[in-house]
Each structure stands twice: as structure tokens, then as C-alpha cells.
């Protein structure tokens with residue numbers, strides 16, 4: 001049974017992606033990316049090529065659809081839309097094609113489900129216990145991995161009750177483990193690699209050992225300033241540059 005690496009919301013941040021891959025090296029057999037490979041960050045081509053090079057199975061996110069032009073960015077706020085337009089201009093024809101062909105979730109594999117947003121709506125944000133309850137009750141797999149909110153943690157359904165959980169990783173670089181129970185359904189968000197919004201600016205990801213039914217919630221620091229400098233050089237909107245340092 002494989003050990004999984006779960007990545008989500010990389011958002012064209014190659015420095016954060018490399019920090020996460022270095023920390024996870026040798027600890028996984030199979031990797032899945034839950035979408036939003038591009039958008040906001042300065043390295044769309046480099047990040048796509050790294051994911052393709054590693055053969056990481058990827059489902060699409062809303063930024064992958066908008067940045068590759070298969071969906072318009074009308075729903076995006078003006079700042080996000082400016083980043084979408086910049087990203088679209090940067091992408092090579094080959095990378096544009098790869099992004100356009102990304103499948104929508106859910107991807108189902110070995111009793112696990114992988115989605116970008118909610119189980120039955122890839123664009124829906126699952127922030128609340130009420131929203132999570134719908135996905136947990138509709139799930140046919142005991143464990144669903146999701147992204148989109150950029151918040152590491154998730155929700156569980158046990159004895160008819162839904163609860164939220166949020167890990168807190170105190171060491172500079174490292175993880176907190178969580179053992180999974182068999183009579184419980186889980187919705188697990190690895191957090192965002194390239195633009196965390198849970199108040200912790202470090203890159204976030206998850207490792208899942210299927211044999212031991214054990215999750216590790218990871219946080220690793222990366223050179224945020226280097227990414228901010230590249231964003232400024234590219235002329236990406238200032239609020240997007242600043243938020244990386246706050247993790248909001």
C-alpha cells in the first residue's frame with residue numbers, strides 16, 4: 001500500500017514547492033495534487049513543468065481553468081483577475097494544453113477520493129461544519145482529500161456528528177501526526193503550498209501512510225522574500241505580494 005504525498009494550491013510558487021518536496025523526499029510513493037497549480041505566483045511554467053516531471057497526478061482547480069482560458073475570470077476579484085491575465089500571457093502553449101486537459105475531481109483511487117473544492121462541486125469552498133457535512137454524507141470513500149480554502153486541517157464525521165480539526169505545528173519545520181479511526185469519515189485539507197491563508201505563512205502539505213492509517217500535517221519554511229521579489233519584478237498586484245508574509 002502506497003504512502004501518499006498530498007499537495008494543493010501551489011499557485012505558481014516554485015520556491016515553496018521545492019521546500020515541500022525536499023522535506024518530503026523519500027517519504028512517499030505516490031503523489032496527488034488537488035488543483036490550483038497556477039495563479040497568483042510568479043512561476044507558472046516552472047511549477048507546471050516540475051509537477052509534470054515528477055508525474056504527479058493532478059486534478060484541476062478554479063485557477064487552472066481561468067489561467068488556461070477554459071473558463072472566464074468574471075467571478076474573480078480584480079486583483080485575482082489581474083494575476084490570471086498575467087499568468088495566461090506567460091504560459092507556454094504546451095503548459096496551457098496540459099492545464100486545459102486536467103481532469104475535474106473527484107478522482108477516486110484505492111478507497112480515497114481527491115477533490116479541489118467540495119465533493120460534488122469543484123468550485124465550492126468547504127469552510128464550515130455545515131458545508132463539510134454535505135461532502136461527508138455524500139462521500140462513498142471514508143477519506144476525501146480537498147483543497148481550495150488554503151486552510152490546513154479538515155473535518156470528521158463520527159456517530160452522526162461533524163467536527164472540525166486544525167493541526168498546529170510548533171517546530172520550525174516538521175509535522176503533527178493524526179491516527180485515523182475506521183468508524184469515522186474524514187475530509188482532509190493538506191493546506192496550501194504557495195499561498196497559505198490560515199495565519200501560518202509556511203508551505204503546507206500532508207503525508208498519508210495507508211498501512212498505518214496515519215496522516216502527517218507538515219509545515220516547512222521557505223524563502224518568502226525571494227518569491228516576493230520575483231512577483232514585484234513581474235508587476236503582480238501588491239496585495240498578493242504582501243499576503244505571502246502573513247499567511248492570510
Ligand code: ZN
Nearest residue numbers: 009036061148
Ligand atoms: Zn487556490
